[in-house]
Amino acid sequence: GEDVEQSLFLSVREGDSSVINCTYTDSSSTYLYWYKQEPGAGLQLLTYIFSNMDMKQDQRLTVLLNKKDKHLSLRIADTQTGDSAIYFCAESIYAGGTSYGKLTFGQGTILTVHP
Amino acid sequence: DVKVTQSSRYLVKRTGEKVFLECVQDMDHENMFWYRQDPGLGLRLIYFSYDVKMKEKGDIPEGYSVSREKKERFSLILESASTNQTSMYLCASSPLYRGRDEQFFGPGTRLTVL
Numbered sequence: 682g683e684d685v686e687q688s689l690f691l692s693v694r695e696g697d698s699s700v701i702n703c704t705y706t707d708s709s710s711t712y713l714y715w716y717k718q719e720p721g722a723g724l725q726l727l728t729y730i731f732s733n734m735d736m737k738q739d740q741r742l743t744v745l746l747n748k749k750d751k752h753l754s755l756r757i758a759d760t761q762t763g764d765s766a767i768y769f770c771a772e773s774i775y776a777g778g779t780s781y782g783k784l785t786f787g788q789g790t791i792l793t794v795h796p
Numbered sequence: 797d798v799k800v801t802q803s804s805r806y807l808v809k810r811t812g813e814k815v816f817l818e819c820v821q822d823m824d825h826e827n828m829f830w831y832r833q834d835p836g837l838g839l840r841l842i843y844f845s846y847d848v849k850m851k852e853k854g855d856i857p858e859g860y861s862v863s864r865e866k867k868e869r870f871s872l873i874l875e876s877a878s879t880n881q882t883s884m885y886l887c888a889s890s891p892l893y894r895g896r897d898e899q900f901f902g903p904g905t906r907l908t909v910l
Contacts, residue, residue: 689836712896723800723886723901724839731896769838773897782827782846782890782897783854788838 685770687787694795699757701790703770706751711773713746714784715755718767727768728755757792765794799823800902802887808908815874817905819887826892828870829899830854830862833884845870877909 841854
């Protein structure tokens, strides 16, 4: 079945870059996603990447996709204390050619940014 | 702005009680989802619905049921709450497939079962 794996914790200093890693198993995924969950809130979509892309950049965020190794990463440049949150990677689940919008989420990486 | 609301932010119930968690979305989305979130386990799908009165089991449906009588509302029911159902419950919705499966989440309900 589908499986998405992330490391649980990452701690960085303010101003440094953060890199959050994720591995996934479903090679048929067309999109992969990064969601952010701030304390006491639901998840919000941060960014996504189409599977035929290797890289996507959006301001301080860079997403790298290695399809051969099924590895996804999220780099946050100039990390700020406001970036402290839980970050989830996710992939679409397909069965019989349709996803019904279902996603498989990783365990979430708790990012702590120290002043 | 897409809005997904959940009926309670915090809920405390006793073992054996019947518990209703309500979720409402205002963007006319076809798909709706219920997850539970536990530390170290991420989000696990309990049930989802792709249309009114349609429901499908997710990965961990045991001990739960759902109801979708109207398009905008998706209810999660714990028939007889147990302590191992203490968790954060998240509701999400998404439109019919449009190339990518972006889900919009509510703020969550933290349920404690004593």
